[in-house]
Amino acid sequence: MKTIGFAAVTLFFLICSIVSQTSEVKYEDRIYLKGGYQRSFHIHTGYITKDPAGRQRRSFYTEAWYDNFSGGIGYRHTNKVSIEVLYEFIDDIGYADKQNRGMKENTHENLYSYVFSEFSSHEVTMRSIVYVNNDRTENPVYFVAGLTLTLQPVDNRFIDEYENRTEYSGNSYSRIAAGPVAGVGIYWDFGPVGFETEFTFGSKVSVNRKGLSETSMKLSISPVLRL
Numbered sequence: 001m002k003t004i005g006f007a008a009v010t011l012f013f014l015i016c017s018i019v020s021q022t023s024e025v026k027y028e029d030r031i032y033l034k035g036g037y038q039r040s041f042h043i044h045t046g047y048i049t050k051d052p053a054g055r056q057r058r059s060f061y062t063e064a065w066y067d068n069f070s071g072g073i074g075y076r077h078t079n080k081v082s083i084e085v086l087y088e089f090i091d092d093i094g095y096a097d098k099q100n101r102g103m104k105e106n107t108h109e110n111l112y113s114y115v116f117s118e119f120s121s122h123e124v125t126m127r128s129i130v131y132v133n134n135d136r137t138e139n140p141v142y143f144v145a146g147l148t149l150t151l152q153p154v155d156n157r158f159i160d161e162y163e164n165r166t167e168y169s170g171n172s173y174s175r176i177a178a179g180p181v182a183g184v185g186i187y188w189d190f191g192p193v194g195f196e197t198e199f200t201f202g203s204k205v206s207v208n209r210k211g212l213s214e215t216s217m218k219l220s221i222s223p224v225l226r227l
Contacts, residue, residue: 034196035071036222038088042066044095046212048117048156050169057211058115060095070220074129079136082129084146090121101161114159122151125181136189144183144200151176152212177212179204187224194224 043063050056072086095117100110127146133139157170183200198220206212 030076031227032074032076032224033072033227034074034084034086034222034224035069036196036220038066038068038070038218038220040066040068040090040216040218042090042093042214042216044093044212044214046206048115048154048211050115050156050158050171058097060097060117062093062095064093066090066093070222074224079134080131084125084127084129086125086127088123088125090123092118093121094118111161111163113161116157117154118156119152119154119175124149127181129185131187136187140187140189142185142187144181144185144198146181147178148181148202148204149176149178150204173209175209175212176207177204177214178207179214183218192226194226196220196222196224198222 041063043061045059045061047057047059050058068088068090070086070088072084074082074084076082096115098112098114101113125146125148127144129142129144131139131142133141152175153172154175155170155172158168160167160169179202181200181202183198185196185198188195188197198218200218200220202216202218204212204214204216
């Protein structure tokens with residue numbers, strides 16, 4: 001939570017300093033749309049609980065590459081500074097495991113407990129973009145700092161095998177996670193339509209329900225359309 005608070009305060013003061021600057025950008029060139037493809041690597045660690053009281057915890061760890069798309073809107077305040085709001089969706093994030101609960105010598109007759117956890121991720125990121133140079137054709141490098149808020153619908157299922165029965169249970173809920181993001185990119189200026197290639201690193205923790213920590217690395221390419 002301290003990391004999230006620090007990122008939020010830093011972003012707030014950065015935006016305030018941006019707004020206070022004098023703009024050299026023409027009014028008709030300020031608003032732009034962007035959308036693109038991302039190749040991202042995510043690591044999720046934490047735990048899920050079987051009972052509402054949170055006593056029966058099952059730890060989990062997943063890591064995987066994902067292909068997804070993002071889209072958003074930006075406001076170019078000065079030649080060097082822009083503010084963006086981006087949305088992206090990641091599906092089919094999951095974890096599965098089984099534990100041996102049997103006490104029999106014959107392993108083929110052992111009893112097991114299974115757990116399955118699946119969730120998707122709706123991410124909204126508010127970002128500040130700071131260019132190295134006023135003239136992007138001379139130096140197209142820029143830096144990214146922002147804060148991501150994520151909504152994750154979660155579906156957990158549990159299976160317990162006994163000698164005379166099999167029990168099924170589960171729970172579903174929506175989890176909120178938040179955290180900072182930072183990165184570097186290059187803007188390729190082709191007039192009304194440009195392209196951005198970007199690398200970002202982010203981290204998030206669950207806010208309303210404990211039990212999730214996430215880190216991610218993202219490579220993206222995005223066309224940019226000035227309105």
